[in-house]
Amino acid sequence: MYILSVCGMGFGTSLMLLMDIQSMAKEHGYTVDGEATDLGSAKGKNCDLMVASSEIAAELSDENVPIVSIDNLLDKNEIKEKILPMIEKLYKGV
Amino acid sequence: MTLLKKEAVYLGAELDNAIDAITLSGELLVSAGYAKKEYTDAMIKGFNDVGPYIVIAPGIAIPHSRPEKGALKTGFSLVRLKDPINFGHDKNDPVQLVCAITGTGNNGHIEMLQKIAIILGDREKHKQILEAKNFGDIAQIITI
Numbered sequence: 001m002y003i004l005s006v007c008g009m010g011f012g013t014s015l016m017l018l019m020d021i022q023s024m025a026k027e028h029g030y031t032v033d034g035e036a037t038d039l040g041s042a043k044g045k046n047c048d049l050m051v052a053s054s055e056i057a058a059e060l061s062d063e064n065v066p067i068v069s070i071d072n073l074l075d076k077n078e079i080k081e082k083i084l085p086m087i088e089k090l091y092k093g094v
Numbered sequence: 095m096t097l098l099k100k101e102a103v104y105l106g107a108e109l110d111n112a113i114d115a116i117t118l119s120g121e122l123l124v125s126a127g128y129a130k131k132e133y134t135d136a137m138i139k140g141f142n143d144v145g146p147y148i149v150i151a152p153g154i155a156i157p158h159s160r161p162e163k164g165a166l167k168t169g170f171s172l173v174r175l176k177d178p179i180n181f182g183h184d185k186n187d188p189v190q191l192v193c194a195i196t197g198t199g200n201n202g203h204i205e206m207l208q209k210i211a212i213i214l215g216d217r218e219k220h221k222q223i224l225e226a227k228n229f230g231d232i233a234q235i236i237t238i
Contacts, residue, residue: 008144012158012195016150018129039144054185055147071185074151074215 001090003034004045006052006060011040013073017051020073024080030087048090051083097206098236100229102126102171112181112189116157117141119173119194128169128196136163137194149183154214158195165196170205170210172232175222191223209238 003021014036014058032049038063039059042050050060050067057069069080103120106210109115133212136159138156141148149155159165171194178188197203213219226232 002131008147009142009160011160011197011206012156013147015204015209019204019208020211053147053150054147054150054163060124074154074211076215 001032001048003032004042004047004050005034005036005081006039006042006056008039010036013053019074020076020079021083025087028084049086086087095238097169098233099126103229103232105174108176112179113138115173115179115192119157119171119192123194123196126169128167130164132160133164144199144209146181146183149181149186149189152186153190154191155181155189156195165198168188168197168206170195182221
């Protein structure tokens with residue numbers, strides 16, 4: 001699966017988010033590919049899931065893939081609670 | 095060896111708006127040799143263009159821009175505001191810690207970002223940073 005993490009510039013918060021997601025997924029036995037990108041490049045990109053901070057997620061509402069919005073990017077529990085179920089769902093293909 | 099430089103830390107800043115706070119965090123990057131002045135302008139432009147998303151967690155903002163906007167080295171600065179300021183974020187306002195970040199390659203700053211995230215994401219350390227009296231205290235907490 002391929003996750004796109006999105007922030008204003010594709011350099012700071014999106015990278016942090018992607019690293020957290022990948023290490024969380026790994027702990028649960030999933031391998032997640034992905035890319036950190038900026039808001040402008042994210043639109044229309046092919047991926048299974050987009051993840052962004054709440055401010056940015058609001059801008060992505062037109063996309064055709066599920067979008068997860070994270071309020072506290074430093075809170076690993078929030079990231080896990082919101083994203084792990086999505087990863088599990090995608091892996092099981094349901 | 096710590097990445098944290100004394101010139102890059104300012105405790106008890108008395109400011110009343112987000113732009114001034116980002117400006118100060120950028121000036122600290124410049125005095126520590128992490129960035130050119132234009133990097134500060136780019137961080138402010140980023141904030142004006144894309145909004146308050148840099149407030150990544152309750153009370154914490156990490157202004158930053160892209161490497162080509164005047165970053166010289168991988169590094170960060172820390173501003174602790176005397177009184178918290180609203181950055182316009184729905185959930186994470188008001189902000190008391192402003193931690194500006196620079197990176198030079200596409201990936202050079204990842205390890206630093208991860209470490210900063212671990213420290214700022216640790217409630218006890220976050221509290222200690224808010225209570226630290228001087229740079230010496232901060233250097234004991236932020237050991238990256």
